[in-house]
Amino acid sequence: MKISFVRSLLVLVLFILFPSLTLANSSNNSSGLSGDTINQKKVYEVKFPSFKITINNLHFDNGISKYPVLMYEGVTYFPMTWGFTQALGLDVRWDAEKGFAINKSNQGPKKLANEVAIISARHLYAKMPEFSIRVNNNEIDNDKEEFPVLVFNDVTYFPMTWRFAVEELGLKISLENNKFNISK
Numbered sequence: 001m002k003i004s005f006v007r008s009l010l011v012l013v014l015f016i017l018f019p020s021l022t023l024a025n026s027s028n029n030s031s032g033l034s035g036d037t038i039n040q041k042k043v044y045e046v047k048f049p050s051f052k053i054t055i056n057n058l059h060f061d062n063g064i065s066k067y068p069v070l071m072y073e074g075v076t077y078f079p080m081t082w083g084f085t086q087a088l089g090l091d092v093r094w095d096a097e098k099g100f101a102i103n104k105s106n107q108g109p110k111k112l113a114n115e116v117a118i119i120s121a122r123h124l125y126a127k128m129p130e131f132s133i134r135v136n137n138n139e140i141d142n143d144k145e146e147f148p149v150l151v152f153n154d155v156t157y158f159p160m161t162w163r164f165a166v167e168e169l170g171l172k173i174s175l176e177n178n179k180f181n182i183s184k
Contacts, residue, residue, distance in 0.1 A: 043125045044150060046070040046077065052179040055087055056109050067155055068119060069180075072126070075147045076173075076180055077157040087112035088171060089184040099132035100149075100156050104170045109184040126150035126157060135168050 049071045053060040062068050067079035078084055080102060085092045091105040129151045133140050142148045147159035158164060160182060165171045172183045 043127050044072055046072045046124045046126045046150070046152060048124075049076060049180065050178075051175065054179060054181045055084075055112055056183045057181065058112070060112065067153075070124065070126070070150075070152060070157060072150065072159070073147065076160045076175075077126075077150060077152075078160055078182070079152070080156045080158055083112055086110040088169070088182065090169060096131075099134065100129065101134040101137070102158065102169070103136050104168065124152070126152040129156060135164065 047070065048062065049069060053062050053069050060069070067081050067084065069079070070077040078088075080090075080092060080100070082092075085102070087110055089105055089107045089109045091103040091107065093101040095101075127150065128142065128148060133142050133149050133156075140149075145159075147161055149159065150157045160171075160173055162173075165173045165182065170184075172181075174181050
C-alpha cells in the first residue's frame with residue numbers, strides 16, 4: 001500500500017513538473033515545425049538556395065548576407081529590404097495600419113551593398129506576415145497564395161514567381177547553369 005501511494009505521488013509530481021511528457025504529439029511531422037502552428041501562426045521551413053545568385057548581373061554572396069535569399073518549396077524568395085528593392089528599382093512602402101506595399105516603378109536599379117552577417121542555423125523558419133500586402137496597389141489574399149509572402153527575421157520576403165517577379169514587378173529572372181539572375 002505504501003509503495004503504491006509513493007508510486008502514485010511520483011507520477012503526479014512528474015505530470016506537474018513535465019506536462020509536455022503527458023501530451024501525445026498528434027502531428028506525424030518529424031520536424032515539429034514546418035507547416036505546423038506555433039502560437040497560432042503557421043511557420044514554413046525555408047532553406048538557403050544551392051545555386052549562385054546574381055543581381056543585375058553582379059555576384060551576390062548569399063552565404064554571408066544579413067538578409068539572405070531563401071528557398072521555399074522550390075521557389076526563390078527575396079528579402080524586401082531597402083537595399084534589395086532599390087537594387088531592383090522597386091517602390092516599397094510600409095505603414096503599420098496599411099501594411100506592406102510594393103510597386104513596379106520607372107526608377108533605375110541601384111547598386112546593392114550586401115550587409116554581412118553569418119546565419120548558422122541548421123533549420124530556418126519563416127512565418128506568414130500579420131499585415132496586409134499590396135502589389136501595384138492591389139491587395140493580395142496571402143492565405144490563398146500557393147507561394148505566400150513570408151517574414152523571416154522581421155523582414156518581408158517575396159516569392160520570385162513568374163507572376164510576381166515578371167508580370168507584376170517587371171523584373172527579369174532566369175535560372176541557368178546553376179545560377180539565378182534577377183534584374184530590372
